[in-house]
Amino acid sequence: MEEVGFLGLGIMGKAMSMNLITHGYKVTVWNRTLSKCDELVKHGATVGETPAAVVKKCKYIIAMLSDPAAALSVVFDKDGVLEQMCSGKGYIDMSTVDADTSSKICEGITSKGGRFVEAPVSGSKKPAEDGQLVILAAGDKGLYEEALQAFDIMGKKSFYLGGVGNGAKMKLVVNMIMGSMMNAFSEGIVLADKSGLDPHTLLDVLDLGAIANPMFKMKGPAMIKDDYAPAFPLKHQQKDMRLALSLGDENAVSMPVAAASNEAFKKARSMGLGDLDFSAVHETVKAASKST
Numbered sequence: 001m002e003e004v005g006f007l008g009l010g011i012m013g014k015a016m017s018m019n020l021i022t023h024g025y026k027v028t029v030w031n032r033t034l035s036k037c038d039e040l041v042k043h044g045a046t047v048g049e050t051p052a053a054v055v056k057k058c059k060y061i062i063a064m065l066s067d068p069a070a071a072l073s074v075v076f077d078k079d080g081v082l083e084q085m086c087s088g089k090g091y092i093d094m095s096t097v098d099a100d101t102s103s104k105i106c107e108g109i110t111s112k113g114g115r116f117v118e119a120p121v122s123g124s125k126k127p128a129e130d131g132q133l134v135i136l137a138a139g140d141k142g143l144y145e146e147a148l149q150a151f152d153i154m155g156k157k158s159f160y161l162g163g164v165g166n167g168a169k170m171k172l173v174v175n176m177i178m179g180s181m182m183n184a185f186s187e188g189i190v191l192a193d194k195s196g197l198d199p200h201t202l203l204d205v206l207d208l209g210a211i212a213n214p215m216f217k218m219k220g221p222a223m224i225k226d227d228y229a230p231a232f233p234l235k236h237q238q239k240d241m242r243l244a245l246s247l248g249d250e251n252a253v254s255m256p257v258a259a260a261s262n263e264a265f266k267k268a269r270s271m272g273l274g275d276l277d278f279s280a281v282h283e284t285v286k287a288a289s290k291s292t
Protein backbone atom coordinates (compact mmCIF):
# COMPACT_ATOMS: atom_id res chain seq x y z
CA MET A 1 0.00 0.00 0.00
CA GLU A 2 2.72 2.45 -0.88
CA GLU A 3 0.68 4.65 -3.19
CA VAL A 4 -2.48 6.18 -1.76
CA GLY A 5 -5.02 8.87 -2.55
CA PHE A 6 -6.08 11.21 0.25
CA LEU A 7 -9.34 13.21 0.11
CA GLY A 8 -9.80 16.05 2.63
CA LEU A 9 -6.93 18.11 3.97
CA GLY A 10 -8.47 19.79 7.00
CA ILE A 11 -6.81 19.81 10.41
CA MET A 12 -6.70 16.00 10.54
CA GLY A 13 -6.30 15.07 6.87
CA LYS A 14 -3.35 17.39 6.41
CA ALA A 15 -1.46 15.90 9.37
CA MET A 16 -2.33 12.30 8.49
CA SER A 17 -1.39 12.59 4.81
CA MET A 18 1.83 14.41 5.75
CA ASN A 19 2.76 11.48 7.97
CA LEU A 20 2.23 9.05 5.11
CA ILE A 21 4.47 11.17 2.87
CA THR A 22 7.25 11.42 5.43
CA HIS A 23 7.14 7.63 5.81
CA GLY A 24 7.76 7.12 2.12
CA TYR A 25 4.27 6.78 0.67
CA LYS A 26 3.46 8.32 -2.70
CA VAL A 27 0.34 10.35 -1.95
CA THR A 28 -2.10 11.97 -4.37
CA VAL A 29 -4.21 14.56 -2.56
CA TRP A 30 -7.49 16.34 -3.22
CA ASN A 31 -9.26 18.97 -1.19
CA ARG A 32 -12.47 20.90 -2.00
CA THR A 33 -10.49 24.11 -1.51
CA LEU A 34 -7.67 23.06 -3.80
CA SER A 35 -5.17 25.64 -2.48
CA LYS A 36 -4.90 23.57 0.72
CA CYS A 37 -3.01 20.98 -1.36
CA ASP A 38 -0.07 23.37 -1.86
CA GLU A 39 1.74 22.58 1.37
CA LEU A 40 1.49 18.83 0.78
CA VAL A 41 2.81 19.31 -2.76
CA LYS A 42 5.88 21.05 -1.29
CA HIS A 43 6.51 17.82 0.61
CA GLY A 44 6.16 15.60 -2.45
CA ALA A 45 2.43 14.97 -2.91
CA THR A 46 0.76 15.15 -6.29
CA VAL A 47 -2.69 16.67 -6.76
CA GLY A 48 -5.82 15.12 -8.24
CA GLU A 49 -8.23 17.73 -9.63
CA THR A 50 -11.30 15.80 -8.45
CA PRO A 51 -12.05 12.82 -6.17
CA ALA A 52 -12.67 10.78 -9.34
CA ALA A 53 -9.20 11.69 -10.66
CA VAL A 54 -7.62 10.51 -7.40
CA VAL A 55 -9.50 7.20 -7.53
CA LYS A 56 -8.50 6.68 -11.18
CA LYS A 57 -4.85 7.00 -10.19
CA CYS A 58 -4.73 5.12 -6.87
CA LYS A 59 -5.52 1.61 -5.72
CA TYR A 60 -6.19 2.74 -2.15
CA ILE A 61 -8.03 5.95 -1.25
CA ILE A 62 -8.40 7.45 2.24
CA ALA A 63 -10.99 10.14 3.07
CA MET A 64 -11.06 12.49 6.08
CA LEU A 65 -14.07 14.78 5.65
CA SER A 66 -16.06 16.96 7.99
CA ASP A 67 -19.45 15.27 8.32
CA PRO A 68 -22.00 12.90 6.73
CA ALA A 69 -23.00 15.43 4.03
CA ALA A 70 -19.37 15.91 2.96
CA ALA A 71 -18.56 12.18 3.09
CA LEU A 72 -21.59 11.36 0.91
CA SER A 73 -21.03 14.21 -1.52
CA VAL A 74 -17.41 13.24 -2.21
CA VAL A 75 -18.49 9.69 -3.05
CA PHE A 76 -21.82 10.15 -4.88
CA ASP A 77 -21.75 13.61 -6.51
CA LYS A 78 -20.41 14.59 -9.95
CA ASP A 79 -16.67 13.95 -10.30
CA GLY A 80 -16.95 11.86 -7.15
CA VAL A 81 -15.31 8.63 -6.03
CA LEU A 82 -17.91 6.33 -7.61
CA GLU A 83 -17.16 7.55 -11.14
CA GLN A 84 -13.83 5.70 -11.10
CA MET A 85 -14.41 3.07 -8.42
CA CYS A 86 -13.93 -0.47 -9.67
CA SER A 87 -12.76 -3.92 -8.71
CA GLY A 88 -9.26 -3.95 -7.20
CA LYS A 89 -9.62 -0.60 -5.44
CA GLY A 90 -10.12 0.02 -1.71
CA TYR A 91 -11.88 3.01 -0.09
CA ILE A 92 -11.15 3.84 3.55
CA ASP A 93 -13.30 6.54 5.12
CA MET A 94 -11.76 7.88 8.34
CA SER A 95 -14.30 10.72 8.80
CA THR A 96 -16.58 10.68 11.85
CA VAL A 97 -20.04 9.85 10.53
CA ASP A 98 -23.03 7.77 11.64
CA ALA A 99 -23.44 4.07 10.81
CA ASP A 100 -26.18 4.79 8.23
CA THR A 101 -23.95 7.12 6.25
CA SER A 102 -21.12 4.62 6.39
CA SER A 103 -23.41 1.83 5.17
CA LYS A 104 -24.60 3.98 2.23
CA ILE A 105 -21.00 4.65 1.25
CA CYS A 106 -20.16 0.96 1.60
CA GLU A 107 -23.08 0.02 -0.68
CA GLY A 108 -21.97 2.55 -3.29
CA ILE A 109 -18.36 1.37 -3.27
CA THR A 110 -19.16 -2.34 -3.30
CA SER A 111 -21.80 -1.90 -6.04
CA LYS A 112 -18.90 -0.82 -8.27
CA GLY A 113 -16.75 -3.79 -7.24
CA GLY A 114 -14.57 -1.90 -4.74
CA ARG A 115 -13.88 -2.79 -1.10
CA PHE A 116 -14.72 -0.57 1.88
CA VAL A 117 -13.44 0.04 5.40
CA GLU A 118 -14.65 2.73 7.79
CA ALA A 119 -11.90 3.84 10.15
CA PRO A 120 -12.76 6.87 12.28
CA VAL A 121 -10.10 7.91 14.76
CA SER A 122 -9.76 8.89 18.38
CA GLY A 123 -7.13 11.57 19.00
CA SER A 124 -6.88 15.11 17.76
CA LYS A 125 -4.48 17.42 15.87
CA LYS A 126 -1.32 16.62 17.89
CA PRO A 127 -1.79 12.82 17.90
CA ALA A 128 -2.48 13.08 14.15
CA GLU A 129 0.80 14.96 13.68
CA ASP A 130 2.65 12.49 15.88
CA GLY A 131 1.13 9.34 14.33
CA GLN A 132 -0.54 8.50 17.65
CA LEU A 133 -4.19 8.15 16.67
CA VAL A 134 -6.42 5.27 17.79
CA ILE A 135 -8.07 3.73 14.73
CA LEU A 136 -11.57 2.25 15.01
CA ALA A 137 -11.94 0.18 11.87
CA ALA A 138 -14.75 -1.99 10.53
CA GLY A 139 -15.73 -3.48 7.20
CA ASP A 140 -13.77 -5.54 4.67
CA LYS A 141 -11.24 -7.56 6.71
CA GLY A 142 -8.86 -8.09 3.79
CA LEU A 143 -8.70 -4.36 3.04
CA TYR A 144 -8.21 -3.67 6.76
CA GLU A 145 -5.20 -5.99 6.80
CA GLU A 146 -3.74 -4.35 3.69
CA ALA A 147 -4.26 -0.92 5.30
CA LEU A 148 -2.60 -1.84 8.60
CA GLN A 149 0.82 -0.62 7.52
CA ALA A 150 -0.63 2.85 6.82
CA PHE A 151 -2.73 2.73 10.00
CA ASP A 152 0.45 1.96 11.96
CA ILE A 153 2.00 5.16 10.58
CA MET A 154 -1.03 7.31 11.36
CA GLY A 155 -1.88 5.67 14.66
CA LYS A 156 -0.57 3.92 17.75
CA LYS A 157 -3.26 1.21 17.84
CA SER A 158 -5.88 -0.13 15.44
CA PHE A 159 -9.02 -1.98 16.47
CA TYR A 160 -10.94 -4.16 14.01
CA LEU A 161 -14.55 -4.02 15.20
CA GLY A 162 -16.37 -6.23 12.70
CA GLY A 163 -19.10 -5.21 10.26
CA VAL A 164 -19.59 -1.74 8.77
CA GLY A 165 -21.18 0.61 11.30
CA ASN A 166 -19.32 -0.67 14.35
CA GLY A 167 -16.40 1.73 13.87
CA ALA A 168 -18.79 4.66 13.45
CA LYS A 169 -20.78 3.67 16.53
CA MET A 170 -17.67 3.20 18.71
CA LYS A 171 -16.39 6.63 17.66
CA LEU A 172 -19.73 8.29 18.48
CA VAL A 173 -19.89 6.64 21.92
CA VAL A 174 -16.34 7.84 22.70
CA ASN A 175 -17.06 11.39 21.55
CA MET A 176 -20.37 11.49 23.39
CA ILE A 177 -18.47 10.74 26.61
CA MET A 178 -15.76 13.27 25.72
CA GLY A 179 -18.25 16.06 24.97
CA SER A 180 -20.09 15.47 28.23
CA MET A 181 -16.80 15.48 30.15
CA MET A 182 -15.81 18.76 28.53
CA ASN A 183 -19.03 20.37 29.74
CA ALA A 184 -18.56 19.11 33.31
CA PHE A 185 -14.95 20.29 33.21
CA SER A 186 -16.00 23.78 32.01
CA GLU A 187 -18.56 24.04 34.79
CA GLY A 188 -15.90 22.99 37.30
CA ILE A 189 -13.44 25.66 36.15
CA VAL A 190 -16.11 28.38 36.35
CA LEU A 191 -17.35 27.13 39.72
CA ALA A 192 -13.82 27.13 41.14
CA ASP A 193 -13.20 30.64 39.85
CA LYS A 194 -16.53 32.10 41.01
CA SER A 195 -16.17 30.58 44.46
CA GLY A 196 -12.78 32.18 44.98
CA LEU A 197 -10.48 29.26 44.14
CA ASP A 198 -7.53 29.37 41.76
CA PRO A 199 -8.55 27.32 38.68
CA HIS A 200 -4.86 26.37 38.16
CA THR A 201 -4.90 24.71 41.58
CA LEU A 202 -8.06 22.85 40.52
CA LEU A 203 -6.12 21.50 37.52
CA ASP A 204 -3.29 20.33 39.80
CA VAL A 205 -5.75 18.61 42.14
CA LEU A 206 -7.59 16.92 39.25
CA ASP A 207 -4.34 15.72 37.75
CA LEU A 208 -3.42 13.80 40.91
CA GLY A 209 -6.72 12.06 41.40
CA ALA A 210 -8.91 9.32 39.94
CA ILE A 211 -10.31 11.53 37.17
CA ALA A 212 -6.92 12.71 35.85
CA ASN A 213 -6.90 12.53 32.05
CA PRO A 214 -4.95 13.95 29.09
CA MET A 215 -7.85 16.14 27.95
CA PHE A 216 -8.08 18.07 31.23
CA LYS A 217 -4.29 18.37 31.37
CA MET A 218 -3.92 19.56 27.78
CA LYS A 219 -6.96 21.82 27.42
CA GLY A 220 -7.29 23.20 30.98
CA PRO A 221 -4.48 25.80 30.98
CA ALA A 222 -5.58 27.18 27.59
CA MET A 223 -9.24 27.33 28.67
CA ILE A 224 -8.32 29.36 31.75
CA LYS A 225 -6.66 31.86 29.35
CA ASP A 226 -9.71 31.81 27.00
CA ASP A 227 -7.46 30.33 24.30
CA TYR A 228 -9.52 28.14 22.00
CA ALA A 229 -7.20 27.67 18.99
CA PRO A 230 -8.93 24.86 17.11
CA ALA A 231 -7.60 21.31 17.36
CA PHE A 232 -11.06 19.72 17.30
CA PRO A 233 -13.57 22.27 15.95
CA LEU A 234 -16.63 22.72 18.16
CA LYS A 235 -19.00 22.37 15.18
CA HIS A 236 -17.69 18.81 14.68
CA GLN A 237 -18.11 17.94 18.37
CA GLN A 238 -21.72 19.15 18.19
CA LYS A 239 -22.24 17.02 15.06
CA ASP A 240 -20.91 14.01 16.99
CA MET A 241 -23.20 14.69 19.99
CA ARG A 242 -26.16 14.96 17.61
CA LEU A 243 -25.27 11.68 15.89
CA ALA A 244 -24.64 9.95 19.25
CA LEU A 245 -28.02 11.13 20.55
CA SER A 246 -29.62 9.72 17.43
CA LEU A 247 -27.88 6.39 18.12
CA GLY A 248 -29.33 6.64 21.64
CA ASP A 249 -32.81 7.22 20.14
CA GLU A 250 -32.47 4.14 17.92
CA ASN A 251 -31.47 1.99 20.89
CA ALA A 252 -33.84 3.56 23.47
CA VAL A 253 -30.91 4.65 25.62
CA SER A 254 -31.78 7.65 27.78
CA MET A 255 -28.85 10.10 27.79
CA PRO A 256 -29.84 13.27 29.70
CA VAL A 257 -26.22 14.28 30.32
CA ALA A 258 -25.33 14.02 26.63
CA ALA A 259 -28.54 15.85 25.68
CA ALA A 260 -27.68 18.76 27.99
CA SER A 261 -24.13 18.80 26.61
CA ASN A 262 -25.47 18.91 23.06
CA GLU A 263 -27.56 21.96 24.02
CA ALA A 264 -24.43 23.67 25.34
CA PHE A 265 -22.54 22.96 22.11
CA LYS A 266 -25.52 24.26 20.10
CA LYS A 267 -25.55 27.39 22.24
CA ALA A 268 -21.83 27.83 21.60
CA ARG A 269 -22.44 27.54 17.85
CA SER A 270 -25.16 30.17 18.09
CA MET A 271 -22.59 32.42 19.80
CA GLY A 272 -20.35 32.09 16.70
CA LEU A 273 -17.87 29.70 18.34
CA GLY A 274 -18.27 26.75 15.93
CA ASP A 275 -14.86 27.08 14.29
CA LEU A 276 -13.00 27.35 17.61
CA ASP A 277 -11.85 24.35 19.61
CA PHE A 278 -14.67 22.38 21.28
CA SER A 279 -13.31 23.57 24.64
CA ALA A 280 -14.87 26.96 23.75
CA VAL A 281 -18.10 25.52 25.18
CA HIS A 282 -16.53 26.93 28.37
CA GLU A 283 -17.70 30.35 27.11
CA THR A 284 -21.35 29.27 27.41
CA VAL A 285 -20.85 28.47 31.10
CA LYS A 286 -19.04 31.78 31.65
CA ALA A 287 -21.80 33.71 29.86
CA ALA A 288 -24.53 32.01 31.90
CA SER A 289 -22.74 32.66 35.19
CA LYS A 290 -22.32 36.38 34.33
CA SER A 291 -26.06 36.89 34.06
CA THR A 292 -26.75 35.69 37.63
Ligand SMILES: NC(=O)C1=CN([C@@H]2O[C@H](COP(=O)(O)OP(=O)(O)OC[C@H]3O[C@@H](n4cnc5c(N)ncnc54)[C@H](OP(=O)(O)O)[C@@H]3O)[C@@H](O)[C@H]2O)C=CC1
Binding pocket: 007, 008, 009, 010, 011, 012, 013, 031, 032, 033, 034, 036, 064, 065, 066, 067, 069, 070, 073, 074, 094, 095, 096, 097, 121, 122, 123, 124, 125, 231, 232, 233, 236, 237
Ligand atom coordinates in the same frame (compact mmCIF):
# COMPACT_ATOMS: atom_id res chain seq x y z
N1 LIG B 1 -9.96 17.71 14.58
C1 LIG B 1 -9.99 16.65 15.39
O1 LIG B 1 -9.46 16.68 16.51
C2 LIG B 1 -10.68 15.39 14.97
C3 LIG B 1 -11.61 15.33 13.96
N2 LIG B 1 -12.20 14.15 13.64
C4 LIG B 1 -13.15 14.04 12.56
O2 LIG B 1 -12.40 14.05 11.36
C5 LIG B 1 -13.10 14.73 10.33
C6 LIG B 1 -12.26 15.90 9.82
O3 LIG B 1 -12.03 16.76 10.92
P1 LIG B 1 -11.08 18.05 10.81
O4 LIG B 1 -9.92 17.74 9.94
O5 LIG B 1 -10.87 18.52 12.19
O6 LIG B 1 -12.07 19.04 10.07
P2 LIG B 1 -11.78 20.36 9.22
O7 LIG B 1 -13.00 21.19 9.38
O8 LIG B 1 -10.45 20.93 9.55
O9 LIG B 1 -11.71 19.79 7.71
C7 LIG B 1 -12.86 19.32 7.07
C8 LIG B 1 -12.51 18.80 5.71
O10 LIG B 1 -13.74 18.40 5.04
C9 LIG B 1 -13.82 19.11 3.81
N3 LIG B 1 -15.21 19.34 3.44
C10 LIG B 1 -16.18 19.91 4.20
N4 LIG B 1 -17.35 19.92 3.52
C11 LIG B 1 -17.10 19.35 2.32
C12 LIG B 1 -17.92 19.06 1.19
N5 LIG B 1 -19.23 19.35 1.16
N6 LIG B 1 -17.34 18.47 0.13
C13 LIG B 1 -16.02 18.16 0.15
N7 LIG B 1 -15.19 18.40 1.19
C14 LIG B 1 -15.74 18.98 2.27
C15 LIG B 1 -13.06 20.39 4.03
O11 LIG B 1 -12.72 20.98 2.80
P3 LIG B 1 -12.40 22.58 2.71
O12 LIG B 1 -10.97 22.72 3.12
O13 LIG B 1 -12.65 22.91 1.29
O14 LIG B 1 -13.36 23.26 3.65
C16 LIG B 1 -11.86 19.84 4.80
O15 LIG B 1 -10.96 19.19 3.95
C17 LIG B 1 -14.45 15.12 10.96
O16 LIG B 1 -15.38 14.11 10.68
C18 LIG B 1 -14.13 15.17 12.44
O17 LIG B 1 -15.28 14.97 13.23
C19 LIG B 1 -11.86 12.97 14.28
C20 LIG B 1 -10.93 12.97 15.28
C21 LIG B 1 -10.31 14.18 15.74
Ligand SMILES: O=CCCC(=O)O
Binding pocket: 096, 121, 122, 123, 124, 175, 232
Ligand atom coordinates in the same frame (compact mmCIF):
# COMPACT_ATOMS: atom_id res chain seq x y z
O1 LIG C 1 -13.18 13.47 17.22
C1 LIG C 1 -12.31 14.10 17.84
C2 LIG C 1 -11.64 13.50 18.96
C3 LIG C 1 -10.65 14.38 19.62
C4 LIG C 1 -9.85 13.59 20.60
O2 LIG C 1 -9.98 12.35 20.68
O3 LIG C 1 -9.05 14.22 21.31
